[in-house]
Amino acid sequence: MAKSTHQTKPCADGFCFLAGLFFGLFCFWSLTLYHYKPHFGFIPFSAKASDYGAEAPILHSDPPHETFYDDPELSYFIEKPVNNWDQKRHVWLDLHPSFTAGSRDRVLLVTGSQPSVCKNPIGDHLLLRFFKNKVDYCRLHGHDIFYNDAYLHPKMDSYWAKLPIIRAAMLAHPEAEWIWWMDSDAVFTDMEFKVPLGRYKDHNLVVHGWPNMVYEEKNKSWTGLNAGVLLIRNCQWSMDLIDVWVSMGPLSPDFERWGQILTSVFKDKLFSVSDDQSSLIYLLFTNKEKWGDKTYLEGEYNLEGYWLALVGKYDTLAESYIKMERNEGVLRRRHAEKVNDWYAAEREKYLQGHERRPFVTHFTGCQPCSGEHNPQYSADSCWNEMKRALNYADNQVLKNYGFVHPELSSSEVSVVI
């Protein structure tokens, strides 16, 4: 049965009856789903689409054998644990061999924002451009991307919202080895760079961070890592981590107490509410063997980089990359967007000794949607630098379409003839 998690509010328009009807039928559907068992004689192995609908071959059939999806105990709900996930996922993958190729490196990028209109008048425009940037990166690298703009649990909003989304994405995407969460206000500023997944083969969680600020008592800081961009392996360990992580959040009866504990542990934490980032660091150092040893704190490249340290470099870096292209003909050769990866790999040879573009610029503290930015920055510097970062990234994409923003501060473009 469907468990409603939405709040009751007055039905202000004329849709009450139909909405009620819809919801009732949905509940019924959920109920029948609950009792559904695969019907071996019924589900065909291959489907022939009618002339009216799909004409392309159906590549990814779903064989009738029972999988975790047929288990009525399985719930996508954040409060209900999933057990034996590695085995369940393994069975599913065995039944769907068309996903075998590349399965160890398959990434689903997940991002999102609040369901409502932004308070900041330019907030949604910025979110739109941030999303475009992520879609561009995913198109260039062949990743799937899922944008979620619903709170999957009404109490899990703000920085806690990502945990139910990541968990639901893990269940909906057993073919993906990694779920890559990226905050809405993070921008890919090197569209060519590929995350070195091979480096993380013995780890299940990758975040930008500094071991001394996470594990050493005297340096401990709630900014010892940044939880706004993370790669999490689609495995039981991650399911368990999310369960224990959620138990420090707003769904827990101990939520308030966790706020006090975290504030006393992290001397630089200036707000007393338990947040996802401090909670994660707490978990890593209080149970390093279980959580810390499987977490890779990346510091070698900007898996996420602090915008104030990076935005000033864009012009110099653009200049340096153009010089590189001038000297090495292959890098400036026009090409189809689809072969960009090949040129990115070519560039690697010439990047030795050069400063690289920052991979991800994260506008931490700018809060584009609410507009409630950290008072140490001006609103204008936040929004202007976001535009520059987005145009800097867009130049790396638009180039393949023959255009460029000659001024990073302007959306106007020029054409290469």
Add this chain to the structure above:
Amino acid sequence: MAKSTHQTKPCADGFCFLAGLFFGLFCFWSLTLYHYKPHFGFIPFSAKASDYGAEAPILHSDPPHETFYDDPELSYFIEKPVNNWDQKRHVWLDLHPSFTAGSRDRVLLVTGSQPSVCKNPIGDHLLLRFFKNKVDYCRLHGHDIFYNDAYLHPKMDSYWAKLPIIRAAMLAHPEAEWIWWMDSDAVFTDMEFKVPLGRYKDHNLVVHGWPNMVYEEKNKSWTGLNAGVLLIRNCQWSMDLIDVWVSMGPLSPDFERWGQILTSVFKDKLFSVSDDQSSLIYLLFTNKEKWGDKTYLEGEYNLEGYWLALVGKYDTLAESYIKMERNEGVLRRRHAEKVNDWYAAEREKYLQGHERRPFVTHFTGCQPCSGEHNPQYSADSCWNEMKRALNYADNQVLKNYGFVHPELSSSEVSVVI
């Protein structure tokens, strides 16, 4: 050399120098690009990425043989024609055999919006959700999607903006057989439906339309087809069509005259400016042999459907589809999002005799970004129905993540447990 198409404006911040430097270097880069010839001894056939960068195999290498990209005469600029495109594209495809599989049905969806913030306070929020909807559809069907938010020619704005974007996308994506343009205010409201490309094998352009209103003198109307959603084949015919189409638009010295001609031809056209839709219809009937015979006017399903005729059906259709799922167990089986296509094909068997979900609901006349909607609708009806359409579509996606909007008018969700 780069031809600047942006307007000069005062340099209000401190970036003038670096911007100038960047632009200068860009010009130089463009200039050197102009003279670049492939260097056969230099470009390797396979690239080995360093440990720092790409680790995945580089699938799509770009062999050193000369292609149209190496032709200094090639320009992405809308004002410069491309000749022999079929042959050029064919040579490129021959040199890139990894794109052979599925090449006849490969689709790139292209959409976009204006570069600046919307005047309508909820405009950008709606655009963000419209874009999410398209990304969802493309993820479910394996299409690439490109969102463009720059005017590729400053005079080609509003409804003319799509032509330079489509043309640039054709050149940047020789691997794509079809470019699918979709206006920002069109919503996929059947996430399962696949466009029957096989039906269009003898055509190069597909738009929703009615032959009698395009070709018959007495019924001729500027709404005889809708140019907001179109499929255009990546071929010389389409290049030629775009050239002649553009010659009726704002880049033409005859732009004003075309406005007069179109207004006199279409008695129901109430504005005197030449627009892309009337121009296309004019081309189809004045040269039916060349343009009309290769254009498929689709009317059998909602390649784009008028919102006022469709939004009232969502609740009844949701109910009917849920009934269908209740009766046919396979349709309500939970599954991975990646195998959705297979379930969509299954549903085709049960859709005979049922009314289908509208494939695309197009909010023609609502103008979500400017807010300057047709006065025959209220602003609230436009924005509220957009939200309902988006939630109706989102339910078809969220279901795979275990959630649903029980009320179409609300973003709140419930979980299926």
